[in-house]
Amino acid sequence: MGLIVQKFGGTSVKDRSRIFNVARIVANTRKAGNDVVVVVSAQGDTTDDLIAKAAEISSNPSDREMDMLLSTGEQISIALLTMALQELGISAISLTGWQAGFATNRAYTKARIKRINTERLESELARNRVVVVAGFQGLNRSDDITTLGRGGSDTSAVALAAALHADRCQIFTDVEGVYTADPRKLPKATKLKEITFDEMLELASLGAQVLNNRSVELAKKYGVELEVISSLNPVPGTIVKEETKVEGMLIKGVAKDENVAVISIMEVPDVPGMSFKVFSMLAQRNINVDIILQSSGRENNKDLIFTVPLTEAQTAVSVLNENKNRFGGGEVQVSTDYAKVSIVGAGMQSHSGVASTMFEALFNQGINIHMISTSEIKISVIIDKADADRAVTAIHDAFIH
Amino acid sequence: MGLIVQKFGGTSVKDRSRIFNVARIVANTRKAGNDVVVVVSAQGDTTDDLIAKAAEISSNPSDREMDMLLSTGEQISIALLTMALQELGISAISLTGWQAGFATNRAYTKARIKRINTERLESELARNRVVVVAGFQGLNRSDDITTLGRGGSDTSAVALAAALHADRCQIFTDVEGVYTADPRKLPKATKLKEITFDEMLELASLGAQVLNNRSVELAKKYGVELEVISSLNPVPGTIVKEETKVEGMLIKGVAKDENVAVISIMEVPDVPGMSFKVFSMLAQRNINVDIILQSSGRENNKDLIFTVPLTEAQTAVSVLNENKNRFGGGEVQVSTDYAKVSIVGAGMQSHSGVASTMFEALFNQGINIHMISTSEIKISVIIDKADADRAVTAIHDAFIH
Numbered sequence: 001m002g003l004i005v006q007k008f009g010g011t012s013v014k015d016r017s018r019i020f021n022v023a024r025i026v027a028n029t030r031k032a033g034n035d036v037v038v039v040v041s042a043q044g045d046t047t048d049d050l051i052a053k054a055a056e057i058s059s060n061p062s063d064r065e066m067d068m069l070l071s072t073g074e075q076i077s078i079a080l081l082t083m084a085l086q087e088l089g090i091s092a093i094s095l096t097g098w099q100a101g102f103a104t105n106r107a108y109t110k111a112r113i114k115r116i117n118t119e120r121l122e123s124e125l126a127r128n129r130v131v132v133v134a135g136f137q138g139l140n141r142s143d144d145i146t147t148l149g150r151g152g153s154d155t156s157a158v159a160l161a162a163a164l165h166a167d168r169c170q171i172f173t174d175v176e177g178v179y180t181a182d183p184r185k186l187p188k189a190t191k192l193k194e195i196t197f198d199e200m201l202e203l204a205s206l207g208a209q210v211l212n213n214r215s216v217e218l219a220k221k222y223g224v225e226l227e228v229i230s231s232l233n234p235v236p237g238t239i240v241k242e243e244t245k246v247e248g249m250l251i252k253g254v255a256k257d258e259n260v261a262v263i264s265i266m267e268v269p270d271v272p273g274m275s276f277k278v279f280s281m282l283a284q285r286n287i288n289v290d291i292i293l294q295s296s297g298r299e300n301n302k303d304l305i306f307t308v309p310l311t312e313a314q315t316a317v318s319v320l321n322e323n324k325n326r327f328g329g330g331e332v333q334v335s336t337d338y339a340k341v342s343i344v345g346a347g348m349q350s351h352s353g354v355a356s357t358m359f360e361a362l363f364n365q366g367i368n369i370h371m372i373s374t375s376e377i378k379i380s381v382i383i384d385k386a387d388a389d390r391a392v393t394a395i396h397d398a399f400i401h
Numbered sequence: 402m403g404l405i406v407q408k409f410g411g412t413s414v415k416d417r418s419r420i421f422n423v424a425r426i427v428a429n430t431r432k433a434g435n436d437v438v439v440v441v442s443a444q445g446d447t448t449d450d451l452i453a454k455a456a457e458i459s460s461n462p463s464d465r466e467m468d469m470l471l472s473t474g475e476q477i478s479i480a481l482l483t484m485a486l487q488e489l490g491i492s493a494i495s496l497t498g499w500q501a502g503f504a505t506n507r508a509y510t511k512a513r514i515k516r517i518n519t520e521r522l523e524s525e526l527a528r529n530r531v532v533v534v535a536g537f538q539g540l541n542r543s544d545d546i547t548t549l550g551r552g553g554s555d556t557s558a559v560a561l562a563a564a565l566h567a568d569r570c571q572i573f574t575d576v577e578g579v580y581t582a583d584p585r586k587l588p589k590a591t592k593l594k595e596i597t598f599d600e601m602l603e604l605a606s607l608g609a610q611v612l613n614n615r616s617v618e619l620a621k622k623y624g625v626e627l628e629v630i631s632s633l634n635p636v637p638g639t640i641v642k643e644e645t646k647v648e649g650m651l652i653k654g655v656a657k658d659e660n661v662a663v664i665s666i667m668e669v670p671d672v673p674g675m676s677f678k679v680f681s682m683l684a685q686r687n688i689n690v691d692i693i694l695q696s697s698g699r700e701n702n703k704d705l706i707f708t709v710p711l712t713e714a715q716t717a718v719s720v721l722n723e724n725k726n727r728f729g730g731g732e733v734q735v736s737t738d739y740a741k742v743s744i745v746g747a748g749m750q751s752h753s754g755v756a757s758t759m760f761e762a763l764f765n766q767g768i769n770i771h772m773i774s775t776s777e778i779k780i781s782v783i784i785d786k787a788d789a790d791r792a793v794t795a796i797h798d799a800f801i802h
Contacts, residue, residue: 016457050477056417057484065487068495069480072473076451079470083458086466094469099544120544143500143521 002167007157014044042073063108074134102138151212177238261313403568408558415445443474464509475535503539552613578639
């Protein structure tokens with residue numbers, strides 16, 4: 001039939017029974033006539049256990065040695081999964097990142113894949129073997145082991161699918177696909193058959209946490225068709241691709257993000273370059289600023305209000321207070337009682353009235369909007385955290401029914 | 402000063418405090434002006450834990466995947482030890498077996514080292530780094546990871562010392578060196594300053610269990626000077642080398658081996674080729690026959706009596722009973738109440754009277770000798786197991802005082 005890359009995360013291979021569950025999924029895909037390349041992460045808590053071992057030795061271990069250490073996690077997984085496949089009578093072989101030809105740059109613990117030398121992989125496929133590849137890892141030009149950082153196994157899978165021109169890249173997770181809202185919070189949320197890369201990127205950054213953003217960007221760049229699918233119930237999941245059929249559905253999803261803090265800097269002098277100073281200062285510390293609001297100020301001052309991830313709020317406030325003299329601002333305030341609720345859908349750019357439908361739904365619930373941000377395929381509002389779940393339900397009802 | 406290879410076993414790096422203990426030994430050797438290459442095994446029970454994981458998946462996992470799995474154990478150790486060295490301010494880098502250039506044959510789980518490509522190693526040494534190498538592992542011609550089998554890390558260390566022309570190879574263990582007898586059993590046993598390779602080989606095969614035989618053979622072949630030394634109390638240990646100074650000491654050690662069974666085949670026809678048939682049959686099953694006694698038989702029969710390791714006795718008896726018709730023998734008997742007590746010393750070949758001194762010591766204790774075997778540097782006797790400890794003391798008193 002075709003060539004399919006299947007990626008399984010750490011929870012999917014955490015113990016004997018889950019490993020055999022994965023092996024059966026792979027075996028069925030193989031028996032249906034497909035060539036299969038499998039990418040796996042480290043088992044369950046292995047990576048955390050290894051990090052704990054390193055922490056016992058050093059509070060600041062070298063990045064190169066951390067990668068040497070952590071890459072063993074995936075190596076254990078690939079060996080065990082390959083044994084399970086062989087136990088099911090499937091011809092299979094495991095390959096580490098370097099055996100699979102992953103060439104990366106030098107950036108230990110957060111390396112970027114530069115290319116994949118697929119020679120070994122293709123020769124194993126030609127021998128009718130399922131190839132089980134260690135995700136998250138590669139080799140740099142000095143022949144040293146590197147790891148790709150958080151979400152790295154998704155990236156490994158997509159990069160492999162691109163390099164091998166695979167027909168599909170299936171990302172197996174604990175959810176059955178991408179939903180119009182978080183199904184644990186909103187039972188009437190429905191699973192999407194298809195979603196575009198751009199929509200998926202917006203949803204991921206809004207806290208949908210289904211796919212790692214870097215892997216979606218890579219899939220978009222190389223046109224790799226993704227499928228998000230459950231490893232426990234492998235019915236068809238959600239396809240992520242360039243363009244989706246118009247299904248009369250303007251909005252693909254409603255997402256809530258509580259990892260948000262609103263920072264206000266009062267009385268910033270209203271002269272050119274002040275905003276630049278503030279935001280470049282935060283960028284240098286790798287703090288991501290999201291929605292920005294600039295008040296028309298009193299006299300020659302203005303108030304700068306913006307959101308940052310809640311987890312970065314404390315750092316941001318420290319940086320701003322330490323450098324107050326550089327932008328001449330007044331008091332720095334931080335509020336953490338907010339949430340961001342967003343709708344995403346490529347369809348909205350050609351349809352008017354989407355924003356007003358959203359705002360009407362919130363108004364009907366008496367929910368106050370503090371900040372608004374719009375892009376071509378997304379509208380986000382900052383509201384009180386206490387209102388967030390009610391807001392998701394009301395918006396979902398208004399658009400998706 | 403020179404280049405020293407230091408090998409540490411799994412117990413020596415089993416936890417944080419033991420890892421730092423090793424790091425301090427290495428750091429001191431480095432600070433004394435030596436270049437140091439360190440070879441480490443997997444931590445404590447790691448290898449057993451990994452074997453248990455594989456056993457959960459398959460009762461007969463593939464050898465290639467076992468090596469993929471087990472090699473992670475040493476990779477974890479080298480990363481942690483390198484972090485500890487760096488924590489002590491020592492410039493260090495870890496290298497896996499394949500990074501260190503270990504090229505082996507294809508025999509997974511029991512591979513032989515074919516050569517070591519020392520280019521990377523030498524360039525790291527030239528950068529004034531301590532190089533921490535994963536023992537027990539290498540890479541075969543297909544670029545697949547292999548392991549060297551039991552005692553493999555000792556072999557890795559000796560092979561590295563040979564390839565790098567190191568000045569010494571130190572094997573750190575839980576004992577302080579090689580003793581004239583087991584010091585746990587015989588407190589007056591003394592530590593030897595020096596011992597020859599041949600003496601060490603005889604002692605190792607007699608159950609002294611200090612050094613792996615393959616590594617001693619390799620050291621002898623390439624003239625690598627070994628030192629057996631304690632990682633907990635690193636005072637000078639025992640040097641193992643080609644020739645030792647004559648210190649007036651004929652006998653280097655007295656060893657007891659209880660892993661011995663005596664097998665008797667009664668009434669074997671006294672025609673040519675019968676012994677050959679019996680022993681080739683056992684050799685085919687990899688059963689090591691040690692001492693052989695052939696009685697002058699009654700009529701046209703003889704009795705064949707020989708020793709095998711206790712652990713292989715059951716297999717040996719089965720093989721013999723199944724093939725009785727091939728050598729026309731009678732009853733096969735096995736006795737397990739014996740022990741082998743041996744004296745080893747290169748000096749004895751040029752001195753008469755060694756055997757009679759030994760036999761006299763046993764006679765004075767009323768100990769009955771069942772079988773005797775002699776070589777140029779060894780005399781072994783088979784006696785009742787109950788007499789063994791008394792025999793060791795008596796012989797030790799007679800030769801070493």
